[in-house]
Amino acid sequence: MSEFARAEENTLGVILGKRNRAGVPAGSTAGRAMRQASARGASLGTAHLGVGASMLAALQGVYGIGMFLTHAGDYPSIAPAIAAWLLYALTLVGLTVTIATRGERMPDWLFGVFLFALAGVVVLDLVAVWPLHNLGRYATASGSVGFGLLAALTLRRGRELLAAASALGLILLVAVVLSTKLSPVNLPEQILLIATAVMPVLFGLYIVRRFRRIVQLELDRVLVQSTVSAPRFAVGMLASEELARLDLAAEELLESVATGRTKLPLSPKTASTAASLATELRLHLIEGRRETWLYHAITESEQLGKSVTLADRGSLAGLLGPKQRDGLLAAVWLLVSDQSKATPTAQVTIGPVTAIPDPGSKRITVPIVIATTAVPRNRVDPATWDAIGKVGRFLDSTKNSSLRVEIECVVTNPADQ
Amino acid sequence: MGVPMCDYCSVELIAKERDRLVQRSARFIGLGSTVVALICFAIPGVVPLTTLLSTIPLFAVLAFSQYRVGLTTGLLWVVIGIVSGLGILAVVQLPGEPQAGPSLGTAIVPLAAGAIASFAVVLTSSLGRFVLLVLSYLATVTLAELAIPGFISVQDAAITAGWALAAVFGYWLSASIPRAARRIYSIGRAHRAERQASETEAQRRQGARLLHDTVLATLTLLAHSGVGVAPSALQQQAGEDARLLRQLRLGASPAPQSSGDYNLEPVEETALGTTLESVKQRFGRMGLEVSWHGTGQVLLPSEVLDAFLLALAECLENVRRHAGVTDAHVTITDDESTVRAMVTDAGVGFDISDIDEARLGFKDSVVARLKDVGGNARLFSSPGAGTTVVLEVPK
Numbered sequence: 001m002s003e004f005a006r007a008e009e010n011t012l013g014v015i016l017g018k019r020n021r022a023g024v025p026a027g028s029t030a031g032r033a034m035r036q037a038s039a040r041g042a043s044l045g046t047a048h049l050g051v052g053a054s055m056l057a058a059l060q061g062v063y064g065i066g067m068f069l070t071h072a073g074d075y076p077s078i079a080p081a082i083a084a085w086l087l088y089a090l091t092l093v094g095l096t097v098t099i100a101t102r103g104e105r106m107p108d109w110l111f112g113v114f115l116f117a118l119a120g121v122v123v124l125d126l127v128a129v130w131p132l133h134n135l136g137r138y139a140t141a142s143g144s145v146g147f148g149l150l151a152a153l154t155l156r157r158g159r160e161l162l163a164a165a166s167a168l169g170l171i172l173l174v175a176v177v178l179s180t181k182l183s184p185v186n187l188p189e190q191i192l193l194i195a196t197a198v199m200p201v202l203f204g205l206y207i208v209r210r211f212r213r214i215v216q217l218e219l220d221r222v223l224v225q226s227t228v229s230a231p232r233f234a235v236g237m238l239a240s241e242e243l244a245r246l247d248l249a250a251e252e253l254l255e256s257v258a259t260g261r262t263k264l265p266l267s268p269k270t271a272s273t274a275a276s277l278a279t280e281l282r283l284h285l286i287e288g289r290r291e292t293w294l295y296h297a298i299t300e301s302e303q304l305g306k307s308v309t310l311a312d313r314g315s316l317a318g319l320l321g322p323k324q325r326d327g328l329l330a331a332v333w334l335l336v337s338d339q340s341k342a343t344p345t346a347q348v349t350i351g352p353v354t355a356i357p358d359p360g361s362k363r364i365t366v367p368i369v370i371a372t373t374a375v376p377r378n379r380v381d382p383a384t385w386d387a388i389g390k391v392g393r394f395l396d397s398t399k400n401s402s403l404r405v406e407i408e409c410v411v412t413n414p415a416d417q
Numbered sequence: 418m419g420v421p422m423c424d425y426c427s428v429e430l431i432a433k434e435r436d437r438l439v440q441r442s443a444r445f446i447g448l449g450s451t452v453v454a455l456i457c458f459a460i461p462g463v464v465p466l467t468t469l470l471s472t473i474p475l476f477a478v479l480a481f482s483q484y485r486v487g488l489t490t491g492l493l494w495v496v497i498g499i500v501s502g503l504g505i506l507a508v509v510q511l512p513g514e515p516q517a518g519p520s521l522g523t524a525i526v527p528l529a530a531g532a533i534a535s536f537a538v539v540l541t542s543s544l545g546r547f548v549l550l551v552l553s554y555l556a557t558v559t560l561a562e563l564a565i566p567g568f569i570s571v572q573d574a575a576i577t578a579g580w581a582l583a584a585v586f587g588y589w590l591s592a593s594i595p596r597a598a599r600r601i602y603s604i605g606r607a608h609r610a611e612r613q614a615s616e617t618e619a620q621r622r623q624g625a626r627l628l629h630d631t632v633l634a635t636l637t638l639l640a641h642s643g644v645g646v647a648p649s650a651l652q653q654q655a656g657e658d659a660r661l662l663r664q665l666r667l668g669a670s671p672a673p674q675s676s677g678d679y680n681l682e683p684v685e686e687t688a689l690g691t692t693l694e695s696v697k698q699r700f701g702r703m704g705l706e707v708s709w710h711g712t713g714q715v716l717l718p719s720e721v722l723d724a725f726l727l728a729l730a731e732c733l734e735n736v737r738r739h740a741g742v743t744d745a746h747v748t749i750t751d752d753e754s755t756v757r758a759m760v761t762d763a764g765v766g767f768d769i770s771d772i773d774e775a776r777l778g779f780k781d782s783v784v785a786r787l788k789d790v791g792g793n794a795r796l797f798s799s800p801g802a803g804t805t806v807v808l809e810v811p812k
Contacts, residue, residue, distance in 0.1 A: 044597050044600055044601065045593055045594070045596055045597025045598075045600065046597075048589075048592070048593045048596050048597070049589075049590070049593045052585075052586070052589035052590070052593065055585065055589070056582055056585060056586055059578070059581060059582055059585060060578065060582060063574060063575070063577075063578035066574055067571065067574065067575075070570070070571060070574075136523075137523075184460050184461050184462030184463060184520060185462065185520045186520065187457075187460045187463075187520070188457040188460060188463060188520050188523040188524040188526075189520070189523045191453065191456060191457055191460075191527075192453070192457070192523060192526055192527060195453045195527065199449055199450075199453075202449070203442070203445060203446050203449065206442070206445050207438070207442045207445075207590065210438055210441060210442075211438060211590075211593065211594075211597075214434045214435075214438060214594065214597075215597050215601065217434075218430075218431060218434065218597075218598060218601050219601050219604065219605075221430075222601050222602060222604065222605030222608070223604075223605060223608050225605060225609075226605060226608050226609035226612045227612070229609065229613070230612070230616060231616065231620075234616055235615075235616060235619040235620070235623065240615040240616070240618045240619035240622070241615070243619055243622045243623065244618070244622065244666070247622060247662055247665060247666060248662075248666065250632055250636060250658075250662060251658075251659050251662035251663055251666065252659075253636075253639070254632070254635060254636075254639075254655040254656070254658045254659035254662065255655070255656070255659040257639065257651070257652060257655040257656075258652050258653070258655040258656030258657075258659055259656070260652065264642075264648040264651060264652065265642040265648075266639055266642040267642075268642070270639075270642075271639060271640050271641065271642045272640070274636045274637075274639035274640040275636075275637075275640035277636055278633050278636035278637050278640055281629065281632070281633060281636070282633060282727075282730075282731075285623055285626070285629055330430075381433075383429065383430070383433070
């Protein structure tokens with residue numbers, strides 16, 4: 001944008017609208033909405049995922065009990081093993097009941113009790129199978145504990161669960177080495193036991209992380225999508241709130257002058273407050289009307305904000321119809337949201353209008369160029385082409401082995417509106 | 418502008434994300450299990466060395482299929498992967514091969530219940546895929562039974578458990594994403610409503626320009642401590658402006674009945690002179706020295722004066738921010754019909770052809786204001802040669 005559009009500071013040298021990393025002023029409505037949404041995004045849908053993880057744990061438990069019953073005749077004393085399974089079942093059921101009644105969270109004390117109970121399961125099971133000298137074959141409950149940890153998958157931090165799973169794997173490894181005389185015949189069983197203990201949490205954490213990322217991205221995209229229906233020039237969610245604040249401050253000052261609470265002539269301090277209010281108010285009355293929906297979309301989005309730059313000196317983006325806006329936003333989004341290692345960027349240049357419109361035509365052609373870096377042509381999501389097609393006729397080429405798209409976007413001539 | 422969000426492409430995008438998540442999960446689980454399976458097979462005595470060597474290419478194909486499944490939605494690599502996994506189960510029991518060791522029964526579990534079963538994660542989304550899942554499961558169990566003479570129930574149970582876990586997991590995971598998406602869209606709808614409300618509110622406030630003009634004029638007077646204006650008149654005007662702002666805040670769109678007639682009455686004789694002096698002081702404090710030339714005794718109707726001063730202040734603000742100089746000259750002249758101000762600076766200047774696009778601020782704040790009162794503004798500049806703005810308002 002032009003230097004005019006960016007009010008870097010007001011006349012008192014105060015930075016206007018302090019911006020956070022995402023480009024959204026931290027105190028603005030948008031900033032608040034983003035924060036609330038992100039906080040909700042942390043648990044959005046993961047409750048359902050958590051129930052699924054517990055279900056897997058239960059399913060695996062049924063299998064484990066089956067295995068235990070198969071070997072039941074071999075145990076010298078079966079009581080500790082039964083106790084281990086009862087404790088394991090009790091722990092899972094107890095946790096399910098707690099979550100159902102207390103809500104989707106796991107405070108430290110509950111996690112402590114949970115881990116303590118699982119440790120008890122492992123100890124009881126090891127006591128029962130120790131005399132059999134083949135942990136891999138006979139340890140059943142302690143192997144299931146790895147799946148049991150999944151019940152806390154969406155409720156606790158990843159590294160806590162990872163630590164718990166690693167501790168479990170280590171304990172079982174040490175127990176195997178101490179109790180079992182290793183031979184090629186029984187070694188696969190031991191490996192299987194330890195893998196069963198450690199891998200569920202590993203898989204689970206990977207999946208939950210990806211799931212959360214999808215949810216966050218989708219949330220970001222959906223929030224930004226709301227800019228598509230904005231008028232040609234939008235003030236954005238910041239401006240409204242700032243303007244309301246300034247109006248209120250002015251009202252209070254004028255009120256106190258009117259009632260005589262503030263004596264005339266004003267003190268230099270009050271006078272300078274009035275001066276700064278006047279300047280800020282003036283800036284806000286002018287500012288914001290020049291920004292288009294696309295500018296707001298890019299500054300408000302975490303994903304777009306860090307990878308997309310916009311050059312739209314004529315604010316021509318505002319002329320695009322809803323369908324074209326939707327297509328352009330989707331295209332830019334798809335181009336830069338590729339989750340591979342390289343960070344793709346896109347530079348969107350809109351205008352200037354050079355083509356002379358046909359006389360009598362009520363439409364003009366706005367050239368749009370999307371120049372990217374680190375977006376190879378063959379990695380582009382096919383949906384991108386559909387999205388670009390909605391904006392207008394386009395021509396794609398490759399520059400520095402990255403995609404470049406030139407779009408001829410036909411819009412209604414603003415002079416005829 | 419109640420244009421609906423493009424729900425169609427949202428659904429399409431989220432479906433794509435869901436597929437990708439399920440595929441990547443299958444890949445992660447599959448590759449992890451394949452590594453464990455290979456370790457088990459590589460233990461000396463589990464399978465004879467020649468058998469082990471002949472399974473290695475099959476393991477490679479299996480792992481590569483799992484990698485590919487993470488990237489594509491198609492069934493090709495799923496089938497190739499399952500077939501290569503079954504191939505390993507078949508190779509270890511070929512008649513020509515030496516007899517496998519007794520621990521093979523356990524060693525095939527990570528392969529049959531993990532590595533091959535991992536494909537079940539992507540096989541729950543349609544009936545056709547589910548049929549493939551069941552067939553693959555049956556083939557796996559059959560081959561596993563054949564591979565291990567006698568004592569088979571334990572392995573069968575493990576394999577069944579593995580396939581069941583993978584299938585339930587895949588089904589559950591693909592159901593989780595649309596659920597989350599529905600909630601995200603409801604948040605999105607709420608956000609869009611909030612944005613529209615905030616937009617309307619901002620436009621209502623910005624639209625109240627006449628009101629803001631008088632508020633700004635009053636604030637400007639207050640910024641100079643109210644010097645030069647009768648205190649009672651200023652108090653009255655402040656009260657009036659505060660009332661209008663309150664109405665605006667409470668949702669009305671008040672229009673000032675008598676825009677700023679306070680500054681006509683008490684300061685009529687010296688209107689321009691006094692106010693110009695205060696503008697000069699204000700810019701002086703901000704680091705721009707303004708020199709006045711010409712007449713200071715001009716009588717102007719209040720709304721014309723307001724527009725003229727605001728336009729003038731806007732020009733000086735532009736000089737302060739963009740010209741890169743610390744002084745500006747303002748020359749005021751008048752004839753019988755027009756008052757004219759010429760704002761000149763010796764700053765960096767700019768290309769006039771940029772003005773239409775880049776300097777809408779000038780248009781909005783200067784030209785539009787003057788046009789409202791029947792005046793106009795002209796701009797002369799070129800890079801390096803400074804800038805001159807001529808503002809004209811009718812008397």
